Amino acid sequence: MLYREAGDFKTTYVADNQTFPLKLDRIGFWITMAVAWLVIPFVINDYWASSLLVPFLIYAIAAIGLNILTGYCGQVSLGTGGFMAVGAYACYKLMTSFPDVNIMIHIVLAGGITAVVGAAFGLPSLRIKGFYLAVATLAAQFFLVWLFNKVSWFYNYSASGQISAPERLVAGVAVTGPSTPAWAQYLICLFFVTLCAVIARNLTRGTIGRSWMAIRDMDIAAEIIGVNPLKAKLTAFAVSSFFVGIAGALFFAVYLGAVEVGEAFGIQKSFLVLFMIIIGGLGSIFGSFAGAAFLVLLPVALKWIGVDVMGWPTDLVAHFQLVIVGALIMFFLIKEPHGLAQLWRLAKEKLRLWPFPY
Amino acid sequence: MSADFLYGIEVVINGLMAGVLYALVALGFVLIYKASGIFNYAQGVMALFSALTLAGIMSGQVPFSHLINAIFGTDIHYFGWNVPVLAAIILTLIVMVIFAWGVQRYVFRHLVGQEPIILFMATIGLAYFLEGIGDLMWGSDIKTLAVGLPQGGSRFVEDTTAGLGGDDFFGFFIDKLDMVATVIAIILVAGLIAFSQYTKQGRAMRAVADDHQAALSVGISLNFIWVLVWSLAGLVALVAGIMWGAKSGVQFSLSLIALKALPVLMLGGFTSIPGAIVGGLIIGVGEKLFEYLIGAPYLGGATENWFAYVLALLFLVFRPQGLFGERIIERV
Numbered sequence: 001m002l003y004r005e006a007g008d009f010k011t012t013y014v015a016d017n018q019t020f021p022l023k024l025d026r027i028g029f030w031i032t033m034a035v036a037w038l039v040i041p042f043v044i045n046d047y048w049a050s051s052l053l054v055p056f057l058i059y060a061i062a063a064i065g066l067n068i069l070t071g072y073c074g075q076v077s078l079g080t081g082g083f084m085a086v087g088a089y090a091c092y093k094l095m096t097s098f099p100d101v102n103i104m105i106h107i108v109l110a111g112g113i114t115a116v117v118g119a120a121f122g123l124p125s126l127r128i129k130g131f132y133l134a135v136a137t138l139a140a141q142f143f144l145v146w147l148f149n150k151v152s153w154f155y156n157y158s159a160s161g162q163i164s165a166p167e168r169l170v171a172g173v174a175v176t177g178p179s180t181p182a183w184a185q186y187l188i189c190l191f192f193v194t195l196c197a198v199i200a201r202n203l204t205r206g207t208i209g210r211s212w213m214a215i216r217d218m219d220i221a222a223e224i225i226g227v228n229p230l231k232a233k234l235t236a237f238a239v240s241s242f243f244v245g246i247a248g249a250l251f252f253a254v255y256l257g258a259v260e261v262g263e264a265f266g267i268q269k270s271f272l273v274l275f276m277i278i279i280g281g282l283g284s285i286f287g288s289f290a291g292a293a294f295l296v297l298l299p300v301a302l303k304w305i306g307v308d309v310m311g312w313p314t315d316l317v318a319h320f321q322l323v324i325v326g327a328l329i330m331f332f333l334i335k336e337p338h339g340l341a342q343l344w345r346l347a348k349e350k351l352r353l354w355p356f357p358y
Numbered sequence: 359m360s361a362d363f364l365y366g367i368e369v370v371i372n373g374l375m376a377g378v379l380y381a382l383v384a385l386g387f388v389l390i391y392k393a394s395g396i397f398n399y400a401q402g403v404m405a406l407f408s409a410l411t412l413a414g415i416m417s418g419q420v421p422f423s424h425l426i427n428a429i430f431g432t433d434i435h436y437f438g439w440n441v442p443v444l445a446a447i448i449l450t451l452i453v454m455v456i457f458a459w460g461v462q463r464y465v466f467r468h469l470v471g472q473e474p475i476i477l478f479m480a481t482i483g484l485a486y487f488l489e490g491i492g493d494l495m496w497g498s499d500i501k502t503l504a505v506g507l508p509q510g511g512s513r514f515v516e517d518t519t520a521g522l523g524g525d526d527f528f529g530f531f532i533d534k535l536d537m538v539a540t541v542i543a544i545i546l547v548a549g550l551i552a553f554s555q556y557t558k559q560g561r562a563m564r565a566v567a568d569d570h571q572a573a574l575s576v577g578i579s580l581n582f583i584w585v586l587v588w589s590l591a592g593l594v595a596l597v598a599g600i601m602w603g604a605k606s607g608v609q610f611s612l613s614l615i616a617l618k619a620l621p622v623l624m625l626g627g628f629t630s631i632p633g634a635i636v637g638g639l640i641i642g643v644g645e646k647l648f649e650y651l652i653g654a655p656y657l658g659g660a661t662e663n664w665f666a667y668v669l670a671l672l673f674l675v676f677r678p679q680g681l682f683g684e685r686i687i688e689r690v
Contacts, residue, residue, distance in 0.1 A: 139667030322490030329483025
């Protein structure tokens with residue numbers, strides 16, 4: 001009734017090709033953007049920023065990155081944590097080596113460095129696939145974490161082996177370091193999320209995205225119709241790692257402030273991001289957001305229900321969280337392999353006919 | 359012989375022993391992979407879970423006691439008895455069979471015919487689930503597993519080999535537990551091979567591994583075979599869990615050995631039982647030797663974490679099917 005395409009006529013090709021073809025979707029998108037940019041920065045406080053919004057935005061970037069590789073190009077990666085670490089350490093080295101350059105540039109450069117590293121570790125994908133490739137990325141994960149632990153040049157020879165972000169300003173406001181206001185943390189993450197989402201969305205419906213999807217659906221057939229697998233796979237690795245690197249840089253510089261590589265970027269992080277895209281929906285930008293929101297919210301919600309309402313001990317709730325996450329992964333893979341994004345699509349289908357289904 | 363050379367040999371022997379334990383985990387993978395094409399990431403967590411269950415049953419812990427206490431406000435932890443080792447092992451095996459049935463009935467039956475990578479991700483979910491259940495049932499504190507296996511270095515080996523080197527060589531240090539583990543692993547592998555060659559169920563299992571549909575058409579129940587295979591994997595996991603648990607305590611890191619088994623399989627091939635064993639030995643020796651010769655002196659140590667993966671990676675590029683695996687043939 002409310003949500004439908006009837007009467008929404010397209011008179012130009014541009015109008016027909018836009019990201020949100022339905023007017024209602026466009027309105028919804030702009031309302032979301034307006035709330036995110038104009039309302040939330042004024043009402044945000046430290047708790048909301050540090051436990052929900054900032055991790056959500058950062059994980060959303062990482063999930064978009066992994067979704068490009070796994071969801072769009074079909075190459076499963078278990079090295080997300082390691083690539084996030086590359087982004088974080090690249091950002092740290094740039095921040096401390098060139099203190100006068102704007103942090104935004106450092107973050108983008110950190111993404112670029114991660115893209116190069118990611119493409120290098122993506123080279124085996126030309127010969128192997130499936131879980132063979134997953135093991136190859138696992139090698140990246142363990143090797144990179146070990147590297148950042150052992151080579152003290154990466155953490156500027158600090159005694160603790162940790163890296164901690166010095167204070168950097170954007171337009172006169174601190175965005176890293178301990179005195180950062182919550183809204184600045186939020187806004188810088190939001191800026192990069194918006195940027196990444198727009199880039200990813202447009203890449204995936206262009207030539208590159210289509211060649212990724214062709215490789216995912218059937219690589220041999222794709223090769224026969226003229227998709228260059230070398231180019232498609234390596235660009236997928238590079239673009240994916242670029243986003244993951246930005247997420248890692250933000251995670252370190254803006255969100256945590258100080259990290260120890262094994263703890264912050266271990267194998268668990270790789271699985272967390274993989275779970276986000278499985279639950280959210282493989283091959284969907286919206287799904288990356290949904291999955292990130294879901295897995296950031298779940299522990300907070302469970303802790304609230306378990307510890308605050310029911311009065312259970314925290315470790316018990318943590319165990320429950322493992323059980324629930326594991327069960328959800330299996331449930332989604334069995335019942336809805338396309339995740340929350342598919343549920344949302346189905347809901348929209350239903351809404352088109354509501355309230356008069358056939 | 360110089361002491362350095364002898365220490366090198368000691369490293370190799372210890373690597374072989376560690377490799378046996380990797381091979382034990384890898385064996386569980388191969389069993390399931392051959393029969394159902396599922397790459398079971400949860401194998402390591404199954405080892406953890408079975409070791410937890412064994413330790414819990416032996417000390418007479420009440421399952422889910424934390425949960426029960428939290429819900430009903432009670433304060434129960436132990437039944438107040440100790441179960442003898444053998445009975446506890448049998449009870450744990452029963453638990454693992456029930457688990458195998460549940461996994462088959464509620465998860466993988468619904469995923470038959472899916473792509474391997476989907477199945478793989480499902481087993482990652484299963485690993486999380488099982489880890490959470492294990493912690494809920496028995497608590498997450500580190501448990502010791504005293505099943506009466508010998509501990510510590512073997513004085514006998516140390517004394518008899520001390521004369522080989524000069525004055526600064528004190529004999530090979532070899533853990534007794536590792537020696538027992540090696541013997542048990544050999545018995546287990548012999549048993550598995552005998553089972554699959556000479557029993558009716560074993561033959562059915564091999565038939566399923568060869569060709570699902572042909573096996574189905576001659577009247578073999580796929581569901582039964584899959585439950586059987588998961589139970590066998592549970593048995594292997596239990597043995598591995600006992601060994602690793604007795605070595606370093608029953609704790610979460612136990613489940614990470616599953617990750618070590620991945621490169622073992624890359625080397626040995628996914629479908630070969632001898633491959634799993636040889637691969638385990640190569641990885642065990644390789645990472646210890648690399649650490650001893652190159653890692654510790656030149657790279658700052660702790661190379662054991664990644665050496666196996668990088669070795670597997672190199673292998674993948676040149677021989678993707680592993681040493682003993684079936685050739686991978688792709689058809690459009």
